[in-house]
Amino acid sequence: MSRERTKPATVTDVARLAGVSPGTVSKALNGRGQLAAATRERVMSAARELGFNPNLVARGLVSGRTYLVGVLTTDTIGRFTIPLLTGAEDVLGPGQMSMLLCESRGDPIREQHYIRSLLNRRVDGVIVTGRNSDVRPSLGAEVPIPVIYALVQSDDPRDTSVLHDDREGAAVAVRHLVETGRRRIAHVTGPGRHAAVKRRLLGVEDALRAEGVSLIDEPMYGEWSEAWGREAAFRLDRGGKEFDGVFCASDQIARGLVDGLREAGRQVPEEVGVVGMDNWDAMAEAARPPLTTVDLNLSGLGRTAAELLVAMINGRPIETGHHLVPSSLVKRRSTELS
Amino acid sequence: MSRERTKPATVTDVARLAGVSPGTVSKALNGRGQLAAATRERVMSAARELGFNPNLVARGLVSGRTYLVGVLTTDTIGRFTIPLLTGAEDVLGPGQMSMLLCESRGDPIREQHYIRSLLNRRVDGVIVTGRNSDVRPSLGAEVPIPVIYALVQSDDPRDTSVLHDDREGAAVAVRHLVETGRRRIAHVTGPGRHAAVKRRLLGVEDALRAEGVSLIDEPMYGEWSEAWGREAAFRLDRGGKEFDGVFCASDQIARGLVDGLREAGRQVPEEVGVVGMDNWDAMAEAARPPLTTVDLNLSGLGRTAAELLVAMINGRPIETGHHLVPSSLVKRRSTELS
DNA sequence: TTGAAAGCGCTAACAT
DNA sequence: ATGTTAGCGCTTTCAA
Numbered sequence: 187m188s189r190e191r192t193k194p195a196t197v198t199d200v201a202r203l204a205g206v207s208p209g210t211v212s213k214a215l216n217g218r219g220q221l222a223a224a225t226r227e228r229v230m231s232a233a234r235e236l237g238f239n240p241n242l243v244a245r246g247l248v249s250g251r252t253y254l255v256g257v258l259t260t261d262t263i264g265r266f267t268i269p270l271l272t273g274a275e276d277v278l279g280p281g282q283m284s285m286l287l288c289e290s291r292g293d294p295i296r297e298q299h300y301i302r303s304l305l306n307r308r309v310d311g312v313i314v315t316g317r318n319s320d321v322r323p324s325l326g327a328e329v330p331i332p333v334i335y336a337l338v339q340s341d342d343p344r345d346t347s348v349l350h351d352d353r354e355g356a357a358v359a360v361r362h363l364v365e366t367g368r369r370r371i372a373h374v375t376g377p378g379r380h381a382a383v384k385r386r387l388l389g390v391e392d393a394l395r396a397e398g399v400s401l402i403d404e405p406m407y408g409e410w411s412e413a414w415g416r417e418a419a420f421r422l423d424r425g426g427k428e429f430d431g432v433f434c435a436s437d438q439i440a441r442g443l444v445d446g447l448r449e450a451g452r453q454v455p456e457e458v459g460v461v462g463m464d465n466w467d468a469m470a471e472a473a474r475p476p477l478t479t480v481d482l483n484l485s486g487l488g489r490t491a492a493e494l495l496v497a498m499i500n501g502r503p504i505e506t507g508h509h510l511v512p513s514s515l516v517k518r519r520s521t522e523l524s
Numbered sequence: 525m526s527r528e529r530t531k532p533a534t535v536t537d538v539a540r541l542a543g544v545s546p547g548t549v550s551k552a553l554n555g556r557g558q559l560a561a562a563t564r565e566r567v568m569s570a571a572r573e574l575g576f577n578p579n580l581v582a583r584g585l586v587s588g589r590t591y592l593v594g595v596l597t598t599d600t601i602g603r604f605t606i607p608l609l610t611g612a613e614d615v616l617g618p619g620q621m622s623m624l625l626c627e628s629r630g631d632p633i634r635e636q637h638y639i640r641s642l643l644n645r646r647v648d649g650v651i652v653t654g655r656n657s658d659v660r661p662s663l664g665a666e667v668p669i670p671v672i673y674a675l676v677q678s679d680d681p682r683d684t685s686v687l688h689d690d691r692e693g694a695a696v697a698v699r700h701l702v703e704t705g706r707r708r709i710a711h712v713t714g715p716g717r718h719a720a721v722k723r724r725l726l727g728v729e730d731a732l733r734a735e736g737v738s739l740i741d742e743p744m745y746g747e748w749s750e751a752w753g754r755e756a757a758f759r760l761d762r763g764g765k766e767f768d769g770v771f772c773a774s775d776q777i778a779r780g781l782v783d784g785l786r787e788a789g790r791q792v793p794e795e796v797g798v799v800g801m802d803n804w805d806a807m808a809e810a811a812r813p814p815l816t817t818v819d820l821n822l823s824g825l826g827r828t829a830a831e832l833l834v835a836m837i838n839g840r841p842i843e844t845g846h847h848l849v850p851s852s853l854v855k856r857r858s859t860e861l862s
Numbered sequence: 863t864t865g866a867a868a869g870c871g872c873t874a875a876c877a878t
Numbered sequence: 879a880t881g882t883t884a885g886c887g888c889t890t891t892c893a894a
Contacts, residue, residue, distance in 0.1 A: 209866075241644065244870090248888050271601060287625050579871050587873075
């Protein structure tokens, strides 16, 4: 019979065994106060013997800190949220902080419930996230604890939002096309109303302007789907305009596009270079040829968000407004110089 | 200035305002004990006026219940874990229970840390999950609170594991091929060492035996990738054996397979019916033709796991061992009768 | 250097 | 029907 199986040991138990008072145990275990080395050692070994572990609920009650952070997703946990969570955990984990998951599924009522629940649990802070990077209403003064918006941005400039850099990411993609010798470039993108689509277009224009060229045509707006990518390939093929490079605003579009181009008899990358965006491995690697693409670095985004949150929780001042996390280019065969 | 902005109100504050004792406030708010309707009302309105919300940390300390469940994933949160979490949340949310996320990433040290942390936080129970459904070591007596294994199975029969039904799912797929007139069926699957691969093969054999036919050849083992699906299509095409139906053990394989068959000039579904598995929408819907596939019902799996956990937490007896969650067939064009 | 005592916010048993 | 008291497990003054 191991003794861990019964009710967990408390500071009082440890105190009794070590022949000291509970207060002394607390000091010894937390390295606070002035204690004789011998006493400290005696307490430590008593704690070890009893398999003592502090009750974090009790500690939270007295300290007012729970080492919990709420993660509130505006919609559902998705493909984009996962690396973000992983990145956040990399930062929070070593500090013994845990994440409380709340999927509001786009329902404001549910969101309110979750916020109340998180507040009642006395979480130390909240990360608000979601699928797309459009602006969302601030949680505002209803939530009097540190809040960081990640991947989504708050409409209140006094809040802090961490965002991927759509504009620079798109610029990097286009610059790469230019560097691999492409001059007649098309842009196939998602629905025009998305903020990300607008920002990516700005990046495309930045890069082209710097190179002294321009898009061969208007940006081609459509769905975030492979089907749209194939359709776009068809239109480009039949469009009568020469083109030797295409930047697609997602890997799904890019994959559809390379399929369409191949079927139209256009060689990628020999005749046309293609760059996607997202670095969604299942898409980018399975495409033929595999896609050069922009990695939005969402795990870095999660890390940054968590770091900022921890800073706020610890009372360190941080910059409000937008923090942009740099993207990077992942080179694969779809732009390779042969 | 709204009064919510200051330190949150406590039962004592409410008691003072209502002119009663803290104990009475507790009873009024929780509907316990015998109270005069008038008093109850007075307390309620005082609570409302102060914007009172109970401190769940304090409540947790006294009641010993935290309404928290830990979710321990062996690897990283992935495509399979997401619907599972969503399903679990559907069950836990209404009961005011929250999920604490712990990604151990397959690192036993990290897992130990998380387990300690969850225990120290006094979570009410734990859901253990992971990417694949192979057997994993039980958390055992180290974790003296309710534990449910979901998607992964514990090696200890005294534990409770909730699993998708690979065998029946595969059987459903093959029956559907037979029902759409296919008799010469091939099976393209993943690495032979995976438990899921073995179980799926059993299901294939179940279904074929019932129909009095057998596989045209040995199961074709390979990677869980589109590239393997394409390769398998090539081999089938050149293999010299007639075939008119293929069951692939994943949608990625199935997608590669239909691509390969199309390029080999074999019509899907007219000449060959193809069924995949997973119902991964980005794959199944983008394939040409879109894939008929088996939905493993992972959100149902998450729900079941959460329901069982809640039952255990509430002291209701549940069956240990394996609980199988039924799969279902999602019909798309790859098996359509023309 | 250590112990005693109070208190975090809530609930439950026992008085009244 | 309501109030009083004690206590959950820990930390933190303050006294000794």
